[in-house]
Amino acid sequence: MDADKYRAAFCLFQNKPTKGKTMSHFTTIKTQIKDIDALRSAVQEMGLSLLQKTTARGYYENNIKGDYVIRLKGPYDIAVNKQKDGTFDLTCDWWDGHVEKEVGQNYGKLLQLYGVHKAIREAKRKGHLVQRRQQENGTIKLIIAAA
Numbered sequence: 001m002d003a004d005k006y007r008a009a010f011c012l013f014q015n016k017p018t019k020g021k022t023m024s025h026f027t028t029i030k031t032q033i034k035d036i037d038a039l040r041s042a043v044q045e046m047g048l049s050l051l052q053k054t055t056a057r058g059y060y061e062n063n064i065k066g067d068y069v070i071r072l073k074g075p076y077d078i079a080v081n082k083q084k085d086g087t088f089d090l091t092c093d094w095w096d097g098h099v100e101k102e103v104g105q106n107y108g109k110l111l112q113l114y115g116v117h118k119a120i121r122e123a124k125r126k127g128h129l130v131q132r133r134q135q136e137n138g139t140i141k142l143i144i145a146a147a
Contacts, residue, residue, distance in 0.1 A: 026064050026079075028091040029107065035118050036068065036088070039080070042113035043070050046103070050080075058093030066091070070110075074098040078107075116140050 033039055036050075043050045049071040055063045056070075056077035066079030068088075076098045079091040090107055092099045103110040116132065123130045123144045131143040 025095075026058055026062065026091050026093050028089050030083075030089055031087060031107075031111065033080075033088040033090070033111075033114060034086055035114075035121065036080075038118040038121055039068075039088070039114050041117040041121075042110060045113055045117075046110065048072060048102070055079075056092065059095050062093060064091055070103075072099065072102050074102060078103070078110075112140065116142065119144075 040050045051069045051071055052067070054066065054069045056066050056079035057063060058076055064079045067082050068080035070078040070080060072078065076093050076095075078099065080088050081091065082088055090110075094100065104112075119142055120130050120132070123142075127147045129145045129147050131145075133141045133143070135141055
């Protein structure tokens with residue numbers, strides 16, 4: 001094995017940069033997601049699907065199982081797994097920006113919509129009226145009033 005191939009193989013195993021690029025891997029982010037139905041609503045609003053008990057796609061042939069999987073339009077997906085404390089972790093392969101393009105940096109767009117749908121569900125459950133307004137700067141304003 002010549003030195004360049006050996007170095008590339010070692011870098012892949014060590015998950016270190018190779019020739020200026022980071023090798024692909026799955027990363028798990030702890031969230032406060034507790035309501036899978038609110039997550040499903042957020043995912044559907046983004047034009048995506050939430051599948052149950054399947055595999056999330058990552059770089060090349062890398063896959064990871066999920067209690068739920070957010071099927072993205074690009075080549076990668078997000079695994080959603082329930083933790084002992086009742087919250088759901090999000091796990092994906094962030095390589096090359098595929099996931100970020102669809103759900104925002106650090107899941108920003110997805111988590112924003114999850115929060116909106118969770119707040120709407122809770123307000124309606126308590127009998128409140130809810131009005132939703134999209135702001136010019138991209139934020140979403142909820143107006144909640146007693147019924």
